[in-house]
Amino acid sequence: MDNLKLKAFIPLLYLVWSDDLLNQKEVATLHDFIVFQNWLTAEEKKLLLAKVAVSAPPAREVVADWKRQVETILQENISVKSIFDISILLAENDKIINDLRPAFVKLENDLGISGEEAITDFKTVAKTFTSDCETNHGFEIEKLTQILDGKQAAIIKKVKSIISRPEFAYETSTDTAVYREKVYVWCKILAAENLGNMGYPKQYGGGENIADYFAVMETLSYHDLSLVIKFGVQFGLWGMSIQSLGTEKHYSKYLKDIGSLKLPGCFAMTETNHGSNVKGLETTATYNHHKQTFTIHTPHEKAQKEYIGNAAVHGQMATVFAKLIISETDYGVNAFIVPLRDANSTILEGITIGDCGLKMGLNGVDNGTIRFDNVIIPKENMLDRFASINEKGEFESPIPSDNRRFFTMLGTLVGGRIGIPRSALAAAKSGLTIAIKYSDKRRQFGPEGGSEVPILNYRIHQRRLLPLLAKTYAIHFALHYVTNRFINKSESEMPEIEGLAAGMKAYSTWSTTAILQECREACGGKGYLSENRIDALKNDTEIYTTFEGDNTVLMQLVAKSRLSEFRKSFGEMDAMRIINYVYENAKTSISEKNPIATRKTDETHLLDEDYHLNAFQYREKRILASAAKRLKKLIDSGLEPYDAFNVVQHQMIDVAQAYLERIVLEQFQEAIQATEDPKSKEILVKLCQLYALSQIEKNKGWYLEDGYMEAVKTKAIRKMVNQLCWEIRPDAVSLVKAFDIPDSCLAAPIAF
Amino acid sequence: MDNLKLKAFIPLLYLVWSDDLLNQKEVATLHDFIVFQNWLTAEEKKLLLAKVAVSAPPAREVVADWKRQVETILQENISVKSIFDISILLAENDKIINDLRPAFVKLENDLGISGEEAITDFKTVAKTFTSDCETNHGFEIEKLTQILDGKQAAIIKKVKSIISRPEFAYETSTDTAVYREKVYVWCKILAAENLGNMGYPKQYGGGENIADYFAVMETLSYHDLSLVIKFGVQFGLWGMSIQSLGTEKHYSKYLKDIGSLKLPGCFAMTETNHGSNVKGLETTATYNHHKQTFTIHTPHEKAQKEYIGNAAVHGQMATVFAKLIISETDYGVNAFIVPLRDANSTILEGITIGDCGLKMGLNGVDNGTIRFDNVIIPKENMLDRFASINEKGEFESPIPSDNRRFFTMLGTLVGGRIGIPRSALAAAKSGLTIAIKYSDKRRQFGPEGGSEVPILNYRIHQRRLLPLLAKTYAIHFALHYVTNRFINKSESEMPEIEGLAAGMKAYSTWSTTAILQECREACGGKGYLSENRIDALKNDTEIYTTFEGDNTVLMQLVAKSRLSEFRKSFGEMDAMRIINYVYENAKTSISEKNPIATRKTDETHLLDEDYHLNAFQYREKRILASAAKRLKKLIDSGLEPYDAFNVVQHQMIDVAQAYLERIVLEQFQEAIQATEDPKSKEILVKLCQLYALSQIEKNKGWYLEDGYMEAVKTKAIRKMVNQLCWEIRPDAVSLVKAFDIPDSCLAAPIAF
Structure with a gap:
């Protein structure tokens, strides 16, 4: 041509x-x-x-x-x-x-x-900014690790050094029997290192340090999660049930052997027909005054104990929850120590053990079913801190209501709802470390004629992982707060702390499920190979949203407790007065609801921590008030309260969610206030802004419906979330390194 | 007193x-x-x-x-x-x-x-409506099953009868070797039943029926998913690559033996360093004109083939994608048949096979890595439908561009992107069947003094499962539509169909991941036991979002193709004219954007199918126009297009999502139009309304930002979603029974 x-x-x-x-x-x-x-x-x-x-x-x-x-x-x-x-x-x-x-x-x-x-x-070969973005080091990783570890740095270091030893190499056999024994051996090593009895009183050989106990649980979670759960069943559920529900005679007889793992045991509450609604347990403990014994009995197949950790293989005893019957009167659910096996592991007469078999995860834990056929135990085996039977064979308790007594007993076991979300958080940290380190090195696509680009340079990949990284930091500080509240609790604070623990358990474990899902997808085919451990992290934590209380049920409870707090403040106020009250209680919010504030989009404002907290608080109060109003309206219109609560269940989840989000943001902000190192503070501030704005973005439908923000503002927030992701990206690898997970635990080849 | x-x-x-x-x-x-x-x-x-x-x-x-x-x-x-x-x-x-x-x-x-x-x-004992709600039978289940199965009813019935035989009892061994052999045996049985060669031409022993082939894939997915993937690798990927990329000489030589599983083989495209960006594959096929051979070579470790199904144990040959080199000129990626093992399963010289080892799921499939060390193959082993080497040793092709040729080759393999989403949908149906049947019987809590209530009577449980049930029905009809379009395609429709298949692959597999997550949680502890199969369903389908194209990458492609369609319509229109065009194209939408329509909340309107479709179409067009505008602005401001596309990646996902949602709704509505049985129609209409409104609710943030709806309307929609869930609940069990999954496949004890 x-x-x-x-x-x-x-x-x-x-x-x-x-x-x-x-x-x-x-x-x-x-x-x-x-x-x-x-x-x-x-x-x-x-x-x-x-x-x-x-x-x-x-x-x-x-x-x-x-x-x-x-x-x-x-x-x-x-x-x-x-x-x-x-x-x-x-x-x-x-x-x-x-x-x-x-x-x-x-x-x-x-x-x-x-x-x-x-x-x-x-x-x-075009020059593009997408290609130019790369990992740098904007802060000292060790300093941030110190901030995260806080006062528990020493015990965390100790646990890390133990689980990094060669004998803690991961078990790769797919044979469940082999895996269970390995986990049991690991537990024995930890017991020998005095980690199991960390929470028990010193006079029974314990460390009397609950804060350290939680740090142990959390740090162990960087390793195999079956180990953590087996550890938690033995030293937490089994041991703590003795410590919380028993009395001196039980402590001196059992605690030392439990702490040393000489006496492996179970926590036998859940039954096939009663998981969430434990008030309805059907196992019976019938008192025989003449013989000074109880007869433990499973009335029918569906009343068997189910999913009981340590039951299928190792447990020698169990704390069994059963309805106490004295002279044909039902005194509600109480707790009893019931032997299952002798020291040679032979199952005792009247006890039938089933094996739950293969599970989605946690296959190193021997979950089983337990049935009791008129098993006789001595009177002293009743855990009698909250109820007992006197010399005359009469029931005695400082808490006359059976339900209330039972829930008081459960309240003493709330520690489990702190250990689990912290374990879940550690698993999320492992997943994010693997996914972010991989994304920083994995290259795919690039500008025409140029080299391929690390996938973490892509906006959508940042969007997938970095808000979750911010959320993980946020939850870290919130869980430290809940732990501290629990450790320093007074009796009167218990209802609040129980709500906090239940709520944060749900919040953290759901977050972990979502994070590990995103990590798996973000690592593509590599994320599917078991060697890269997202498999185990994901499947092991999958049940975290169910055990220690089904998350959805817990959220309903949290919402109900928020609601009853609310109603105690308002009593019979009419709707208008309630709304007014809410407005008064959110004065800064009102001032923001003028047309200028609802449209304010300058960067200083969007990144302002007070603006964030006000937005969270405003949402929390408004949702609570609206749920209360709706419930009242439904009940006034003739609905049974049971039905009315059913109608608003969906809103109740929002009530709890908004409450928890506010707590998490507040605690993140307070932790930043307390941070001295300026570089650490700087990056934490960015993460906190990202957490706050990505939550607001997630809830933008609500904010727009409410009129608290207008479209121009929610759109600006979306852009700001993108921008923050882009700004945090160079520090992302350092931020996961600050979790300081031992290489041998992380293990995934793609992370190195 | x-x-x-x-x-x-x-x-x-x-x-x-x-x-x-x-x-x-x-x-x-x-x-x-x-x-x-x-x-x-x-x-x-x-x-x-x-x-x-x-x-x-x-x-x-x-x-x-x-x-x-x-x-x-x-x-x-x-x-x-x-x-x-x-x-x-x-x-x-x-x-x-x-x-x-x-x-x-x-x-x-x-x-x-x-x-x-x-x-x-x-x-x-309060009387409550929550307790009273129970399963009824508002329609004939068999009639709905007929509607779902359509013209493929006969083959579906045949496959179901085969996979219900005793020899198809699930493998329970955790030994991967045992599991892989069992799956292989199953595949042989299916091949003997002439199911594997269903899609091949009759002259090579096939059934020449692609529609039936897809129905086979889908129906097998009610059984073990390793089986489906192994089946798909052999008869789909391996066999179809011969059929689509080869010529007569390959068909006559291989197709019959592939169809009978006498010749197990692999599809070796992905490399460690190149998964999504397959254009960058590094394996080479160097032509030697003198010897009339190709030398297949892996230049470095990260260029090995990875995740290749059938490679670790059974595959005797592979279709290998490699860059063709003739006289040191690179002619882009082409496909070659390379022998891996002899008939005694001995690995051939120059071939190194690795085992991908344990995976999160699909452990019945022997995925492996393949490395080639200067492996010599005869010239005839080049799959030469789209490119060949002539007598003189010169490259010839009707498609001069190497990239275009490669993507044309990939286009012929689009069938995989139809088989996978249909398999995913079947897995979602299994999960929903198990979870809904269990929720209908599982009782927990109840009104004060009354019996416990089936958990499916709780609004929050309905909210978790029923919109997903509606979505599953919706996707069912959309995938039938895509299948039909694919089967009856003309050349000029191919770009559109490729986009549809890629998009629906992402939409359906993401939906399945979300559904099985919800099912696991909805079944609590029981959902965690492997015996109830949500474990396997969830873990096996987990990789569906990655293989056959990473979903996020596919969504970007879909969005780009939508965008280029859009730009072809608009050319250099300025922003205002684009907006005007969009408005004109959504006339009904405009009329709805007047203050009355944006607030219209009467039931007839909210349940109106035209309102639903208009809302979906409006959103699709607006999002597309807005992404186009933003891209133009970014490029006009001096950004490299590569960077500009990176900036809008997040919006691009929305572009694709909105397009797919509109397709899915449209196809559901069309399927309902064609339904004759009035009772079936009635329940399908309700499901379609629930699908439409729950999608609008999910996207309410966008609708409010846009001004298409006001708060009063989005709130009314939330209530309507609740109401529809409540109304559908009595039919929920019948709706999953209509999937007609064989009991032996469902298998989960909690479903019976």
Whole structure:
């Protein structure tokens, strides 16, 4: 094609035969365009049409030559902005072509190849900011680790050194029996290191340090999670049930052997027919005053104890929850120590043990079922801190209500609802460490002609992982807060702390489930290989949202307790007065609800911590008030309260969620206040902003419905979330390194 | 307490000692109240105060007696509305007490026990609508099954009968080797039944019925998913690669043996360093014209083939994708048949096979890695439908562009992106069947004094499962539509169909991941036991979001293809004209955007299918236009298009999502139009309404931001979603029964 006029068609011809830019219809459009150009001779038309004929493609070399010609033009003319700019230069400013500009531009539009983007097909090696972004070190990792570990740094260090030993190499056998024994051996090593009895009183050989006990649970969770749960069953559930529900005679008899793992045991509460509604347990403990014994009995198959950890293989005793019957009167659920096996592991008479078999995860824990066929135990085996039977054989308790007594007993076991969310958080940290380190190195795609780019440079990948990283930091501080509240609790604070623990258990474990899901997907095929451990992390923690209280049920409880707090403040106020009260209680919020504030989008405002906290508080109060109003309306209209609560269940979840989000943000902000190292503080502030704004973004439907924000603001928040992700990305690897998870625990090849 | 005045305190005293209603502070409030009542004598005060003293709880029998007294009052006086009403009746309308009404009411408010709800603690057996709701049969299950199965009913029936045979009992061994062999044996049985070659031409022993082939894949997915994937690798990926990329000489040589599973093989595309960006594959196939051979070579470790199904144990050959090199010129990625093992399963020289080892799921499939060390294959082993080497040793192809040729080759393999989402959908159906049948029988909690209630009667449980059930039905019809489009495709429709398949692959597999997560949680501890199969369903399908194209990458592709369609329509229109165009194209939408329509909340309107479809279409167009505008603005401002696309990645996902949601709704509505049986139609309409409204609810943030709906409307939609869940609940069990999954496949004990 030496004809200058015809040269104008070169870029178009190239596009016909190069990458999949034009479809058949579009090629036909180009065909017609050529046919209708009167200034072309019949021969020229024929020549051009031959070059777009699907039946006779040009040689590969011809297409390559077209490309070279165009590339030369582009290299020599940086001002080129469109395909037509190339055409006119190839045609050496031929007048005919120049006059045809509108026709060519229309053609390019018709073919969808208008604008600058179309010419990138010809450009080689573009400089892009997406490629330039890379990991740097904006703060000292060790200092941030210190802030995270706090006062428990010493015990955390000790546990890490133990689980990094060669004997803690992960078990790779798929044989459940082998795995269970390995986990049991690990537990014995930990017991020998005095980690199991960390929470028990010193006089029974314990460490009397609950804060350290929780730190142990959390740190162990960087290792195998079956180990953590087996450990928690033995030293937490079994041991703590003795400590919390028993009295001196039980402590002196059992605690030392439990702490040393000489006496492995179980916590037998859940029954097949009663999981969430434990008040309805059906196992009976019938008192025989004459013989001074109890008879423990399973009335029917579905009343068997189920999912009981340590039951299938190792447990020698169990704390069994059963309805106490004295002279045919039911005194509600109480707790009893029941032997299951002798020291040779032989199952005792009257006890039937089943094996729960293979589970989705935690297969190193021997969960089983237990049935009792009129098993006789001595009177002293009743855990009698909250209720007892006197010399005359009469029931005695400082708490007359059976339900209330039972829930008081359960309240003493709330520690489990602190250990589990902290374990869940550790698993999330492992997953994020693996996924973020991998994403920083894994390259895929890149600018035309340039190198491939780390996938963490892609906005969508940042969006998937970095808000979750921020949330993980946020929950870390919130769980420390709950732990501290629990350790320093007074009796009167218990209802609040129980609510906090139940709520944070749900919040943290749901968060972990979502995080590990995202991590798996973010690691693609590599995330599916067991060697990279997201498999185990995900499947082991999957049940965290169910055990220690089903999350949905816990959220209902949290909401109900918020609601009863609320109603105690308001009593019989009418709807209008309630609303007014809420407004008064959120004065800063009101001032923000004027048209200027609801539309305020300057960066200083959007990143302002007070704005964040106000928005969270406002939402919490409004949702609570609205749920209360709705319930009242439903009940006033004649609904049974049971039905009314059913109708608003969905809103109740929101009540609890909004409460927990506020707590988490508040605690994150307070932790930052207390941070001294300026570089650590700086990055924590960014993470906190990202947590706050991504939660607001998630809830934008609510904020818009309420009128607290207008569209212009929620849109600005979306952009700000993107921007924060982009700004945090260079520090992302350092932020996961600050979790300081031992390499041997992390183990995943893709993380190194 | 015979003193009538004192009797007024009985309900309050009961509440102090009964369930956990009052905390210490509130008991103190009651204490103070008593102290300040001047009308009580010192002795009376002392008596009452003794009864609220924490240190000296009353006997259990005393509390029980108080309760009986209150209950008697309640039984005899149905008009009682508050605690004070009880007090006054117990006090037999004592004047002093009557005059104290305001003080008592204030006290009750202070204690948070005002209103009707407080008195339910005394009520026994309330009649509630929550308890009354139960499973009924509003339609004929078989008729709905017919509608779902459609023209493939016969083959579906055949497959079900095969996988229900005793030899298809699930493998329970945790030994991977055992499991892999079992799956292989199953595949051989299916091959013997002529199911594997269903899609191949008749002249090579096939069934020449692609529609049936997809139905086979889908139906097999009710059974073990390793089986489905192994089946798909052999007959789909391996066999179809020969059929789609090879020519007659390959068909006659291989297809029959592939279809009978005499020749197990692999599809070796993915490399460690190139998963999503397959254009960058590094394996080479160097042509030697002298010897008429190719040399297949892996240049470095990270260029090995990875995750290749059938590679670790059974595969004898593989279709290998490699860059063709002729005389040191790179002709892009082409496909070659490379032998891996001889008939005795001995690995051939130059081939190194690795085992991917344990995976999160699909452990019945032998995924492996393959490395080639200068492996020589004959020239005829090049799959030469789209490119070949002529007698002179020159490269020839009807598609001059290497990339375009490669993507054309990939396009012929799009069938995999139809098989996978259909398999995913079947897994979701299994999960929902198990979870819904269990929730219909599992009882937990209940009204005070009444029986426990099936958990599917709880609104929150309905909310968790029923919108997902509706979505599953919706996707079912959409996937049938995509299948039909694929089977009846013309060349020019291919880009659209490729986009549809890629998008629906992402939409369906993400949906399945979310559904199985919800099912696991909804089944609590039972959902965690492997015997109930949610474990396997969840872990096996987990990789569906990654393989056959990473979902996030696919969504970007779908969005880009939507965008290029869009730009072809608009060309260089300015922003305002684009917006106007969108409005014109959504005329009904405009009419809805007037203040009346944006607030319209009557039931007829909210349930109107045209309203639903308009809302979906409006959203699709607006999001597309907005992404286009934003991209244009970014590029005009000087960004490289690569960077600009990175900035809008998050919006791109929305573009694809909105497109797919519209397709799914449209197809569901069309399927309903074609439904004749009135009862089936009626329930499908409800499901379709639930799908539509729950999607709108999910996207309410966007609709509010856009102004298409106002808060009053989105709130009404939330209520309508709840109502539809409630209305569908009685039919839920029948709706999952209509999936007609064989009992032996479902297998989960909790589903029976």
